[in-house]
Amino acid sequence: MNPRRFIINRSADRPLTDSPGRFPVPRNLGLSGPSRVGKGKRWPAPEDAKDPLTLSIYRYEPGIDEHPRLDHYTIDVDKCGPMLLDALIYIKNHIDSTLTFRRSCREGVCGSCAMNINGRNWLACTQPIEELRQPVHIYPLPSLPVIKDLVGDQTHVLAQYQSIRPWMRNESPAPPDRERLQSPEDRAKLDGLYECILCFCCTSGCPSHWWNGERFLGPATLLQAYRWLADSRDEATGERLDELEDPFKVYRCHTILNCTRTCPKGLAPATAIAKIKQMLFLRKI
Numbered sequence: 001m002n003p004r005r006f007i008i009n010r011s012a013d014r015p016l017t018d019s020p021g022r023f024p025v026p027r028n029l030g031l032s033g034p035s036r037v038g039k040g041k042r043w044p045a046p047e048d049a050k051d052p053l054t055l056s057i058y059r060y061e062p063g064i065d066e067h068p069r070l071d072h073y074t075i076d077v078d079k080c081g082p083m084l085l086d087a088l089i090y091i092k093n094h095i096d097s098t099l100t101f102r103r104s105c106r107e108g109v110c111g112s113c114a115m116n117i118n119g120r121n122w123l124a125c126t127q128p129i130e131e132l133r134q135p136v137h138i139y140p141l142p143s144l145p146v147i148k149d150l151v152g153d154q155t156h157v158l159a160q161y162q163s164i165r166p167w168m169r170n171e172s173p174a175p176p177d178r179e180r181l182q183s184p185e186d187r188a189k190l191d192g193l194y195e196c197i198l199c200f201c202c203t204s205g206c207p208s209h210w211w212n213g214e215r216f217l218g219p220a221t222l223l224q225a226y227r228w229l230a231d232s233r234d235e236a237t238g239e240r241l242d243e244l245e246d247p248f249k250v251y252r253c254h255t256i257l258n259c260t261r262t263c264p265k266g267l268a269p270a271t272a273i274a275k276i277k278q279m280l281f282l283r284k285i
């Protein structure tokens, strides 16, 4: 049997059966087009294909297409690299140049290629093709308005990120010829926070952000907010907490944990949010 046809669990703590992939994400949630996804085109396997694989990919260009559709591309995975992003690049280069998606680093560090893969928000460049169960369905991140195909509009979530002023606020004059130092213990407090690549897989998968996205900041922005609250070099802790003290900005997190389950970097935004709530509480007593 072809090993590509096996379903392989990513790891014991990320079972596919318990992933947000099984959470009933409304497919058209937040999409700017009609909800019905129609039948699309089919590109058959090349005659000499040794290892055919069919990818069903969401296609939609608002203002041009009346309805979204699913196009089905059968490729020979022997001819492309091992990751899903390699397959998408192969389709764009050799089959259909109109297919649109974001990518940059191809190494899981830029966050550009986040998309919904078989129902789970993940990075296409860190998703091995051989781990995908068949058939493979690829959609844009839910809840972001579609710009085209797999490209979601991040204007709102980036504005939310900008709203927390994600840079070091420090009024103390730094020694002129060296960086601001931290003890190893203080530096370790940033582990699990600084690794965030702002892919927005978590925010896009957060039910509270679907319903209250205008006012709830969402897990990506809140993890970043805690990243600065936890930084010993930052001197604006009180100011930052004042800015977060709001019925919606933080407290609309109901600890559903979709964010932590779907983070492709293995981070825990829900824990960061809980720590912000704890800081907000402790300063009142």
Ligand code: SF4
Pocket (backbone or CB within 6 Å): 195, 196, 197, 198, 199, 200, 201, 202, 203, 219, 220, 223, 262, 263, 264, 265, 266, 267, 268, 269
């Ligand atoms: S916390 Fe994880 S899922 Fe959320 S933006 Fe950062 S890297 Fe992406």
Ligand code: SF4
Pocket (backbone or CB within 6 Å): 205, 206, 207, 208, 209, 218, 219, 252, 253, 254, 255, 256, 257, 258, 259, 260, 269, 270, 273
């Ligand atoms: S834990 Fe909070 S931020 Fe994370 S998915 Fe649930 S409601 Fe959203």
Ligand code: FES
Pocket (backbone or CB within 6 Å): 102, 103, 104, 105, 106, 107, 108, 109, 110, 111, 112, 113, 114, 123, 124, 125, 126
């Ligand atoms: S291309 Fe940069 S994270 Fe995938």
